[in-house]
Amino acid sequence: MHDDSPLHNASIELLNEEFPDRWIGHGSNYATWPKLSPDIHPLCFFLWGYIKSKVYEKPIAPDGINELCLRIHHAFTEIIPEMLEAASKAYKERLKTVVENDGNLVDVHDDYENKPVQNNIEAVRWMSD
Structure with a gap:
């Protein structure tokens, strides 16, 4: 579960940088995920x-x-x-x-x-x- 902690936000930023439009999950720029x-x-x-x-x-x-x-x-x-x-x-x-x-x-x-x-x-x- 994502709790908006800075650690999780950093992980999301890294995923968006390394895998733009290629990963699915909370915070993805590619696809939304049911909360x-x-x-x-x-x-x-x-x-x-x-x-x-x-x-x-x-x-x-x-x-x-x-x-x-x-x-x-x-x-x-x-x-x-x-x-x-x-x-x-x-x-x-x-x-x-x-x-x-x-x-x-x-x-x-x-x-x-x-x-x-x-x-x-x-x-x-x-x-x-």
Whole structure:
């Protein structure tokens, strides 16, 4: 979470200088990011986890930057339209749940088996501006 501390602002400035129009997140000049919405947006609940799981299936050597880049590229090329359709459907259902709960704390469930997620984040809070 971004708390507007000078350290975070310096990080944002560095990202904007080094990767202009090529990074996504709070403070990005390229794309806006929903505030305080982890695990509701498809980039959080689907894309980043999927990419990370593919990239780190096997260890990468500390000096393996080229291999890391290749794995990231390969992981993105493995995404098929049906996966994006499922993420879109899940996103709509998650938003519906948030609205039904008046923006309050909601349980996060596996979108395929409707079971509670077994990780450190069992719930998310949707907060409006």
